[in-house]
Amino acid sequence: MQKTSAKRLIGAAVLAVLLACFFLFAGCARTDESDPYVTNVVNTGTEIVVTYSDGSTKSISTVQEVSASAQELYEYYKTLYGDELTYDEFLQKYLTVGADNSAAVGQVLLSSVKFYTEFYETNWTLTGNWPTRTDGTSVYTGSGVIYKIDEDYVYFITNYHVVYSSKANANNATGNANGQYIARGIYCYLYGSENDFERAGTNGNYATYDYGDYAIECEYVGGSLTKDIALVRAKTADVTAIRSDIREVTFADGYSVGETAIAVGNAEGEGISVTEGIVSVASEDINLNIDGTTRSYRSMRIDSAIYGGNSGGGLFNAQGELIGITNAGDEEDQNINYAVPLEIVRGVADNIYHYAADGDASTNGAYIPSFGASYNAKNSRYVYDSASASGKIVEDIEVRSVESGSVAAALGLQAGDVITSLTLGDAEYTLGRSYNIADILLSARAGDAISCTYTRGGESAESGSYTLSQGDLASLA
Incomplete structure (x- = not known):
């Protein structure tokens, strides 16, 4: 042998x-x-x-x-x-x-940016046994990718925690249309046109900074704390004045375990750099604390090296297509790092952009319907596809309970049903994991028709169609 x-x-x-x-x-x-x-x-x-x-x-x-x-x-x-x-x-x-990935890397650098975000914060320290309060200006660094370019604005995707600070004080809200906890100043830099910031003076207790000639001033568009994704924008004229050959990222159709994972970001705040690894786990839940509350986040695990400052940066496959946004790492093991998966990144970004561009000043951020059902994942198994030389874990999605008056109830679902597909508008999605439903609903808008197929007692069935109203949608935290 x-x-x-x-x-x-x-x-x-x-x-x-x-x-x-x-x-x-x-x-x-x-x-x-x-x-x-x-x-x-x-x-x-x-x-x-x-x-x-x-x-x-x-x-x-x-x-x-x-x-x-x-x-x-x-x-x-x-x-x-x-x-x-x-x-x-x-x-x-x-x-x-x-294969040589240098060509793909060269292209994605045209879509990659670094950020500085500025806050007025209050920090508490212990002096002996007494707490001491210090008010001051804090500047954080992160990364992002170019999501969309239109005539007026260039939109960037980053992490919510890059533009949010739980330490921001009431003074941070002064002159800040986005309230107390969102950055009062957001500045981005294109790859190859980066510089550091310098202290310029003071404003009471707060330092002021000069962000340099290459800094592009941005504004917050919307974001989701629970998905750790935010959208910011800058005037197109300001961005193209620095460089005209910028590119929107290309979204991949999917990703699989073992696939190349190229991380591009502002590692340690030293400028945009590139590391490469693979997708280690397609989906797992990790705990993060962004606002003082620990929450569970669905994430993709990678072994690509990422560091402080990489947050919000793009994760790309070997073809230069976006598969995620890097957002977290294991402090004790550099080979265990995490990214927000493609489906969530695109779903949240598209959702925020839709409401930013709908002409309705009363809507901003992201909105999703609640499906109104809980599930049991059963018969989990690995399925290999020889044509693509890749595989994935799939499971049966069995309904555990249905809320009265919910979308699931309107579709006629009952406990014990196994949901096999979901149709939203003109798109039909085959379901393989229970989290697929939440990902799909990020694309739901008022007026969309929703239906599903399922098995009940071993027999296949198709639900009726339900049209979503604005009342079915709630703001995504």
Whole structure:
């Protein structure tokens, strides 16, 4: 068994070399059906001899880098491993072997920013046995990504805790349209155009600061304490005056365990930098204390290194697509860090932007409906998809209870039903985890029709449709 295992590992290494050579030099076009096709592959130990239908042969060295066609590598792979994956699955699985992420990183830096946030705070310290109060100006640093660019404004996503301080005092509300606890000053910097702030003077008990020539003044748009996501904006003219080639982030369709996770942020306040790791856990709950109350937050675990100042920065896959916003880390283990998952980031940002742009001054922040049901997660299992060479954990979502007068009650759901899909507006979502429902409802707006499919007593059923009203929506804390 040991010898067999060693040979498989060596074979895999050789295949990786061949694949790297092929994808680097030979392109990935499918072989034409009229061409001679592979009839036999023999590994002699020092070379692979490929025989074709027209009687010709080709030798591929296993000890030096050479070019080989996709079909040749596919046939060799099947001979070596006995795997019956299709040709298309083979190309998809191995297309990124030897990939260089520098191009993706170069692009995402055009969407990355650092922040300084300013507060008037009150801090208490003990002098002997006596508490001492100190009022002063505090400046914090964080990160963000460009969410949307329109004619008037550029919108940025960051963490709520970057723009919020539970220590802010009543003076912080003076001249601050967003109240006591939101930053009285928010300044962002584009990558490559960053500088530090300097003390400029005083205003009573509070220091004043000069944030430099590259500072772009921003304003708070809205945020969610319970999701740790906020949206801020700056005038488009102010941003493009610094650099005109800024880009909105591209959102990924999803993510999976083992996928590349590139963290971009203002590590330790020293300027925007890049670290790379993988997604370690797709979803887990962690406890955070932002406002003096400890709450549970659904998070993605990563092993990418992040530090103070990374909060609010983008987490990207190998294609440069956003999969999360970094927000927390384990102080005792640098390989255990966390990010707000893609579904929450996009759902909250879209929600806040919708109400900021709806022309109604009475609505701001985010609004969601309560589904009105509790669930039991049952039959949890791992499902692998050979086509994408990735897998995910799925579970059955069994209704435990239904609140009277709720959306779930309007859909006719009962305790014991297993919900299998949810339709919101024109989009149908297959449900695999109980938290999917809350994520989907971040996209709900007044006037949207909602329905679901479920099983009851082993029989499949489809609910009626319920149209959401503004009264069904409540402000997202």
